[in-house]
Amino acid sequence: MYFRTNYECFCPGFIAKVKWMFPHFMIEKKQNNYGFSCSRITRFNVIRGLRLTMMFMMIYFSAYAEEREEYEMINITAGQVGILDDQDGPQRYGLEYRFTSFSGPWGFRLIPAIGAAAANNGARFIYSDLRHDFYLNDKWILIPSFGAGIFKDSEEIQLGNNLEFRSGLEIAYQFHNKMRAGIAIFHLSNGGISSSNPGTEALVFSICIPVLDN
Numbered sequence: 260m261y262f263r264t265n266y267e268c269f270c271p272g273f274i275a276k277v278k279w280m281f282p283h284f285m286i287e288k289k290q291n292n293y294g295f296s297c298s299r300i301t302r303f304n305v306i307r308g309l310r311l312t313m314m315f316m317m318i319y320f321s322a323y324a325e326e327r328e329e330y331e332m333i334n335i336t337a338g339q340v341g342i343l344d345d346q347d348g349p350q351r352y353g354l355e356y357r358f359t360s361f362s363g364p365w366g367f368r369l370i371p372a373i374g375a376a377a378a379n380n381g382a383r384f385i386y387s388d389l390r391h392d393f394y395l396n397d398k399w400i401l402i403p404s405f406g407a408g409i410f411k412d413s414e415e416i417q418l419g420n421n422l423e424f425r426s427g428l429e430i431a432y433q434f435h436n437k438m439r440a441g442i443a444i445f446h447l448s449n450g451g452i453s454s455s456n457p458g459t460e461a462l463v464f465s466i467c468i469p470v471l472d473n
């Protein structure tokens with residue numbers, strides 16, 4: 260969606276929160292087709308914001324890590340891809356399986372996952388990644404992730420290589436039955452391994468269903 264105001268870019272309400280957390284996101288001014296001056300989130304600052312947030316969470320919450328009951332989870336997502344590109348964002352759907360965690364560097368519990376995503380313009384992505392659950396309290400969880408996978412281009416989205424890396428940040432609310440609902444933003448790029456590296460971003464709504472033992 261490209262009708263933007265000074266306070267909203269692609270998702271009303273959510274972007275106001277992003278602007279509050281990362282004011283330097285809103286640095287590029289642009290005239291839209293209706294002649295209105297508007298702010299635009301740049302891809303560079305999305306990447307920088309994801310990295311800074313991950314680093315902050317690792318440092319700040321490392322001292323508060325505690326053992327929690329774990330479950331494997333099925334994750335279902337729906338949203339849009341290409342949200343910062345000059346196109347009408349294609350609808351994107353995903354399915355992911357999250358395993359129980361293992362001990363990673365500096366004592367962090369890393370959660371491996373495998374998944375697949377497809378857009379209605381023909382783009383496909385099969386991937387594997389690692390993530391960590393930062394519990395802000397008993398209900399809210401911040402989940403950074405990083406992984407890699409095989410991407411199939413579509414006519415509208417061509418990322419320059421079949422091998423693509425994905426970094427992401429999800430904020431989720433956990434219910435008493437261990438189900439989760441949240442919002443996630445992802446950045447995909449080939450990391451410069453090809454001469455063409457346009458990258459793309461996706462914004463999705465996320466539902467996690469725990470796989471409980473009988």
